[in-house]
Amino acid sequence: MKPFDYAIAKHLAGATSTVSDGWTPKAGGIDLLDRLKERIDDTEKVVSVVGLKELSRLTVEDGHLVVGANLTLAQLALSDLVRKHLHGLAEAAGDAATPQVRARATLAGNLLQRPRCEYFRQAELSCLKRGADHCGAAAGDNETHALFGAGKCSAVHASNLAPVLVAAGASVVVAGTKHRREIPAGKLAVYDDSNLGRESALRPGEVMVEARVPLGVTGSAWREARRRQSFDWPLAGCAVVQRGSAWGVAFGGVAPVPWLAKSVAAALERGGDVGAALDAMLATAVPPKTGRYRLKLLRQVALDTIAAVQKQGAK
Numbered sequence: 001m002k003p004f005d006y007a008i009a010k011h012l013a014g015a016t017s018t019v020s021d022g023w024t025p026k027a028g029g030i031d032l033l034d035r036l037k038e039r040i041d042d043t044e045k046v047v048s049v050v051g052l053k054e055l056s057r058l059t060v061e062d063g064h065l066v067v068g069a070n071l072t073l074a075q076l077a078l079s080d081l082v083r084k085h086l087h088g089l090a091e092a093a094g095d096a097a098t099p100q101v102r103a104r105a106t107l108a109g110n111l112l113q114r115p116r117c118e119y120f121r122q123a124e125l126s127c128l129k130r131g132a133d134h135c136g137a138a139a140g141d142n143e144t145h146a147l148f149g150a151g152k153c154s155a156v157h158a159s160n161l162a163p164v165l166v167a168a169g170a171s172v173v174v175a176g177t178k179h180r181r182e183i184p185a186g187k188l189a190v191y192d193d194s195n196l197g198r199e200s201a202l203r204p205g206e207v208m209v210e211a212r213v214p215l216g217v218t219g220s221a222w223r224e225a226r227r228r229q230s231f232d233w234p235l236a237g238c239a240v241v242q243r244g245s246a247w248g249v250a251f252g253g254v255a256p257v258p259w260l261a262k263s264v265a266a267a268l269e270r271g272g273d274v275g276a277a278l279d280a281m282l283a284t285a286v287p288p289k290t291g292r293y294r295l296k297l298l299r300q301v302a303l304d305t306i307a308a309v310q311k312q313g314a315k
């Protein structure tokens, strides 16, 4: 592992000031320490934010479910409050990783984890994100890469939780030394062909504080297909959120950012043919040669997720 200096933030103001001095925030450390061990991350200064109370709220406030950045996936999966107001978020958290990982991994770390592409994760392989002159995956193993929205890089956004927040119309609160701002969940993950290292809308020096989900969700679910049932990132995932007659549908693990399926949501809203809307959308996909089968998986996962939400409404 690459050596680094280590500090522990005692309060949010201390964390934002340290992070704006160039320190990298660490929550559970599952992703960050892995990157340091693999020597694909070159940070020399790490500050732990995991003990900050300001990042650990779980409450209902001003018409929103407030979910602190530091809540672990295990806490989200088991919380009655989360299950009541955004059941799909609890499902997505409970489906991710292993019990040991879920006990450490946080909401912020999950949303900001970097891609799982093998060519990105192994220092000896070529990756455009790490400054190589070509992408090893382009002519290599890219079966789990993007079905939608790829550019020079086709690695997918790996988070289970992000599509649920996007489908729910949630936002994320971030803080700097002198400001706080809200980023719509749909704009948090970034794909920028001219700057492949930039993967989120956080500005340098900003710390994620919490997610805010508007109340009024009447049904929500997350379903995914993965290679290993014991633990794995999704080959295809789907979040569906219903608010009365309004629907949100977002796919996970199939694009460089959580992928909104607006035409599928529109079909649900007008009581139209959802299967036909899905087929039309899947026809626009550009799957990797060995990953075409994931289109079928995604179709079935989406239908299963919609059925799960419709069942909640029927109760």
Ligand SMILES: Cc1cc2nc3c(=O)[nH]c(=O)nc-3n(C[C@H](O)[C@H](O)[C@H](O)COP(=O)(O)OP(=O)(O)OC[C@H]3O[C@@H](n4cnc5c(N)ncnc54)[C@H](O)[C@@H]3O)c2cc1C
Pocket: 024, 025, 026, 027, 028, 029, 030, 031, 032, 033, 049, 055, 069, 095, 096, 097, 098, 101, 104, 105, 106, 107, 108, 109, 110, 111, 112, 113, 114, 158, 159, 160, 161, 206, 207, 208, 209, 231, 232, 233, 234
């Ligand atoms: C075996 C295994 C299986 C997995 N399977 C899945 C899966 O199926 N689905 C899935 O979604 N994920 C999966 N994961 C990924 C896992 O969920 C993430 O690695 C974890 O959530 C990261 O959270 P963390 O708190 O450890 O983040 P850290 O590693 O501490 O941080 C991750 C990134 O977020 C940044 N960060 C953390 N907190 C903040 C903050 N408050 N403000 C600003 N930046 C911050 C860090 O700087 C870092 O860049 C798996 C991981 C493993 C090891």
